[in-house]
Amino acid sequence: MKILNQFKMELLARSSNESFSRVAVAAFVSQLDPTIEEISDIKTAVSEAVTNCIVHAYKEQLGYIYITVRILQGNKVSIKIKDKGCGIADIKQAMEPLFTTAGGERAGLGFAVMQSFMDKIYVKSQVGKGTTVIFHKQLKSR
Ligand SMILES: Nc1ncnc2c1ncn2[C@@H]1O[C@H](COP(=O)(O)OP(=O)(O)O)[C@@H](O)[C@H]1O
Numbered sequence: 001m002k003i004l005n006q007f008k009m010e011l012l013a014r015s016s017n018e019s020f021s022r023v024a025v026a027a028f029v030s031q032l033d034p035t036i037e038e039i040s041d042i043k044t045a046v047s048e049a050v051t052n053c054i055v056h057a058y059k060e061q062l063g064y065i066y067i068t069v070r071i072l073q074g075n076k077v078s079i080k081i082k083d084k085g086c087g088i089a090d091i092k093q094a095m096e097p098l099f100t101t102a103g104g105e106r107a108g109l110g111f112a113v114m115q116s117f118m119d120k121i122y123v124k125s126q127v128g129k130g131t132t133v134i135f136h137k138q139l140k141s142r
């Protein structure tokens with residue numbers, strides 16, 4: 001798939017960076033003239049993935065979140081959100097709706113939300129090494 005444009009950023013996994021990251025991704029994608037709904041879907045998915053890096057990947061320690069946004073030929077967007085945190089032992093189980101390791105504080109719906117707002121989501125993870133989540137979204141051509 002031909003890459004027409006690309007943006008990378010690296011930010012500390014602090015909760016104060018969650019809203020910045022989703023707005024920055026949305027601002028980059030806005031060059032495709034997306035609909036308000038498309039932008040809102042992208043922001044929601046990014047917010048869930050970034051929150052997972054902050055809450056689950058690094059827990060007490062502080063690490064980085066690496067985000068790559070690509071604009072692909074045919075009005076497609078791909079967004080990669082990566083951390084070098086604790087990793088996920090069982091990805092299939094982690095992606096099940098309502099599954100959470102965070103006790104009562106979280107709903108366990110993050111992956112379900114990402115899946116419902118994006119066309120495709122790929123998750124790669126290695127315990128002790130980190131997690132990478134990749135989203136693909138086809139925007140309407142305008
Ligand atoms: N980046 C990550 N690093 C480590 N574990 C993760 C990460 N993202 C998700 N997880 C694991 O997957 C589970 C499900 O994630 P999610 O569906 O977003 O629900 P929630 O965040 O509400 O627990 C989390 O509880 C956590 O155990």
Ligand SMILES: [Mg+2]
Nearest residue numbers: 048052110111
């Ligand atoms: Mg979550």
